[in-house]
Amino acid sequence: MQQFQQYIDGAFSDGTSWFDSLDPATGAVWAQMPEAGEDGVNQAVDAAERAFFSPEWAGMTATARGKLLLRLADLIAENAPRLAELETRDTGKIIRETSAQIAYVAEYYRYYAGLADKIEGAHLPVDKPDMEVWLRREPIGVVAAVVPWNSQLFLSAVKIGPALAAGCTVVLKASEEGPAPMLEFARIFDQAGFPKGVLNVITGGPVAGATLTSHPKVVHVAFTGGPETARHIVRNSAENLASTSLELGGKSPFIVFEDADIESAVNAQISGIFAATGQSCVSGSRLVVQASIKDAFLKRLKEKAEAIVIGAPDDMATEVGPLCTERQRQTAQHLIKRSLQQGAKLITGGEALEREGFYFPPTILDCSDARDAECLSNEFFGPVLSVTSFDTEDEAIAIANDTAFGLASGLFTQNLTRAHRMIRAIRAGIVWVNTYRAVSPIAPFGGHGLSGHGREGGLQAALDYTKIKTVWLRTSDDPIPDPFVMR
Ligand code: NAD
Numbered sequence: 501m502q503q504f505q506q507y508i509d510g511a512f513s514d515g516t517s518w519f520d521s522l523d524p525a526t527g528a529v530w531a532q533m534p535e536a537g538e539d540g541v542n543q544a545v546d547a548a549e550r551a552f553f554s555p556e557w558a559g560m561t562a563t564a565r566g567k568l569l570l571r572l573a574d575l576i577a578e579n580a581p582r583l584a585e586l587e588t589r590d591t592g593k594i595i596r597e598t599s600a601q602i603a604y605v606a607e608y609y610r611y612y613a614g615l616a617d618k619i620e621g622a623h624l625p626v627d628k629p630d631m632e633v634w635l636r637r638e639p640i641g642v643v644a645a646v647v648p649w650n651s652q653l654f655l656s657a658v659k660i661g662p663a664l665a666a667g668c669t670v671v672l673k674a675s676e677e678g679p680a681p682m683l684e685f686a687r688i689f690d691q692a693g694f695p696k697g698v699l700n701v702i703t704g705g706p707v708a709g710a711t712l713t714s715h716p717k718v719v720h721v722a723f724t725g726g727p728e729t730a731r732h733i734v735r736n737s738a739e740n741l742a743s744t745s746l747e748l749g750g751k752s753p754f755i756v757f758e759d760a761d762i763e764s765a766v767n768a769q770i771s772g773i774f775a776a777t778g779q780s781c782v783s784g785s786r787l788v789v790q791a792s793i794k795d796a797f798l799k800r801l802k803e804k805a806e807a808i809v810i811g812a813p814d815d816m817a818t819e820v821g822p823l824c825t826e827r828q829r830q831t832a833q834h835l836i837k838r839s840l841q842q843g844a845k846l847i848t849g850g851e852a853l854e855r856e857g858f859y860f861p862p863t864i865l866d867c868s869d870a871r872d873a874e875c876l877s878n879e880f881f882g883p884v885l886s887v888t889s890f891d892t893e894d895e896a897i898a899i900a901n902d903t904a905f906g907l908a909s910g911l912f913t914q915n916l917t918r919a920h921r922m923i924r925a926i927r928a929g930i931v932w933v934n935t936y937r938a939v940s941p942i943a944p945f946g947g948h949g950l951s952g953h954g955r956e957g958g959l960q961a962a963l964d965y966t967k968i969k970t971v972w973l974r975t976s977d978d979p980i981p982d983p984f985v986m987r
Contacts, residue, residue: 502531504679506540506703507686509547510696515540515704521680524592524822525812525857531590533679536702541671541711544700548642548669549717551697557669560695566616569664572692573609576602576653579688583653583681585814591649591678592822592858594813597776605657608957611941612661615962619666630976637966639667640743641719644712646733648725649677649824650779653685655747658945658956659722660699666965668720671700673712677824679703706732714739720965723747724781726879727950745954745964747781747946749879750907752928753900754784754936758793760912761934766800768936769885772910774808774862775937777820778883779828781951782908784936786876788899791868791889798866798887802848805862810853822858823882829858832882835875836863843870844886877903893918897925907947910936929955 505512515534523530536544551557576583584598624633645659656672663670674682686701702708709729713721714736721737723730724747737744754772756765772784789797813821823829829852836850849863863884867873875886890896900909909928913919923931929947932938939945944955955961974980 501529504531504533504683506534506536506544506683507690507699507701508540508544509550509700510690512686512690515702519676521590521678522825523589523857524824525814527826527857531680533676533683533703536673536704536708538707538711540702540704541708541715544671544702545642545644545712545715545717547697547700548671551695552639552642552669554695554697556695557698558667562617562619562667565664565667566613568692568694569609569613569616569661572689572694573606573613575688575692576609576685577606580606583684583688586684587653587678587681588813590680591652591824592813593650593776593779593824594818594821596816596818601651602653605653608654608657608661608941612665612962615662615959616665619962619966621968630974632971632973632975634971636969636971637666637963638969640965640967641668642717643668643670643965644715644718644721645670645672646709646713646721646723646725647672647675647682649675650776652678652682655724656682656685658961661941662956662962663722663965664694664698665962668965669698671702671712671718673709674701674703676703676705709733710736713737713742716740718742720744722954722956723952727952730952745946745956746952747954747956748905748907748950748952749881750781750783750905750947750951751786751877751879751903752782752784752905752908752910753786753788753903753926754910755788755896755900755912755922756790756793756797757896757913757915757918758790759914761914762793762797762800764934765912766797766804768910768912769801770804770808772936773885774805774820774883777823777860779824779881780937782930782937783881784908784910785880785885786903787885787887788896789887789889790896791891794868794887794889798847798864801864801885805848805864808862810859810861820862820883823860824858826858828882829860832860832863832880832884835878835880836865836884839865839867839870839873839875839886842873843867844873844875845869847887849883879905893921897922901925901927904950905947906949907951908932
């Protein structure tokens with residue numbers, strides 16, 4: 501049985517105990533993972549703090565930090581097939597997706613490598629004579645990064661990249677569901693030549709997560725996961741008044757007007773909901789389609805959904821693989837059952853597949869006559885699309901915004917003025933117009949409401965890992981007069 505190790509202070513070690521990792525394609529144990537335990541978490545944070553103040557890291561030029569990040573990017577690109585294979589094995593994410601995504605993860609590190617020596621301070625023309633006042637941008641300190649199982653290499657890159665570019669140090673807690681790719685990533689990171697302790701990679705569940713995010717030496721928690729866990733994280737971080745950035749779930753509307761390029765919209769909707777087997781925070785999980793084209797659109801969607809190749813995640817021909825855990829599968833099944841009781845109509849799918857592994861088929865529920873069905877408001881994090889319809893533009897906006905989340909949205913229309921009106925009206929952190937799921941290291945990513953706060957990606961994300969120090973320097977050689985002598 502393969503055993504993985506954690507990475508603390510530049511060394512690989514076993515945890516305080518082992519836990520089993522399951523292969524989602526079979527449900528069988530395939531590897532053992534190190535549980536960090538409280539001791540492991542404390543060691544990792546201590547190492548990150550030592551590294552933060554060490555001359556090797558704190559004294560390194562920003563340009564040199566950038567070069568190390570570039571080297572890391574090259575190593576990720578070289579090792580992408582191995583990382584992809586491990587992510588597929590441990591989380592069930594299909595190899596087609598992991599291969600493409602991990603190659604692109606290298607670009608995120610390249611982007612932040614380039615930014616490292618472009619994080620600038622400022623000079624202020626203050627209203628006092630003989631004074632120089634300027635702002636230094638300094639790294640904030642030890643960052644705790646906590647990620648869920650899906651796309652861990654990607655979700656950690658948008659935290660580690662900007663944090664290291666800014667000069668911070670990081671303790672990353674990989675998800676207890678499928679941590680293998682992150683623990684292997686630590687081996688690749690180790691070859692890049694960073695000083696020890698700059699990045700520490702541990703794993704474990706809520707206990708390790710809570711210990712890390714409430715640790716007094718942690719100044720910022722960068723979290724991706726569900727809203728319920730986020731509430732714990734905010735409570736934990738409140739102990740030390742640590743700041744947080746929260747990338748949480750979504751129930752993103754995918755709005756299609758009758759004037760849209762229908763075939764493009766169908767294809768974008770299919771990948772918008774069924775890519776990553778629906779385990780994606782930006783899933784376009786609520787189709788909001790104009791009533792005049794609803795039947796034709798659903799017919800096409802159903803045909804396409806039923807033609808999707810479901811299979812082993814390590815097979816390049818597979819288009820939808822298993823869910824990561826049995827729990828996810830049961831959640832999907834349960835929520836579908838309740839929604840059907842609440843009046844939703846099943847268009848396709850709906851029942852877990854009877855085969856080994858955690859497979860669930862692409863599912864479509866028509867809720868046009870069941871606006872209160874839970875499937876319209878609750879996140880599945882699985883391959884389930886819920887459909888509603890509208891007649892007018894105002895109605896489309898009202899349905900799109902009828903959610904506690906606010907992460908992504910899709911809009912398909914050929915009408916330019918309508919597109920602009922809709923962009924203004926939609927309450928979400930991302931609006932994709934006549935496209936869906938496009939991401940780039942250069943473009944900020946994040947939401948509001950139950951989808952969290954803060955942005956990952958782009959220049960601002962690196963600035964968010966810095967704090968401002970205001971410096972006042974008196975330029976006059978005249979002695980400062982005694983303040984207590986009356987003049
Ligand atoms: P989760 O919230 O259960 O777990 C996420 C991480 O938090 C895991 O590493 C877990 O061990 C850790 N954790 C659990 N309890 C903790 C605690 N008390 N203190 C600290 N850490 C704790 O999320 P999940 O179920 O693994 O992932 C699915 C969720 O993630 C979905 O809601 C999804 O939408 C969201 N997600 C969001 C994005 C985004 O960028 N917005 C991306 C991917 C996933």
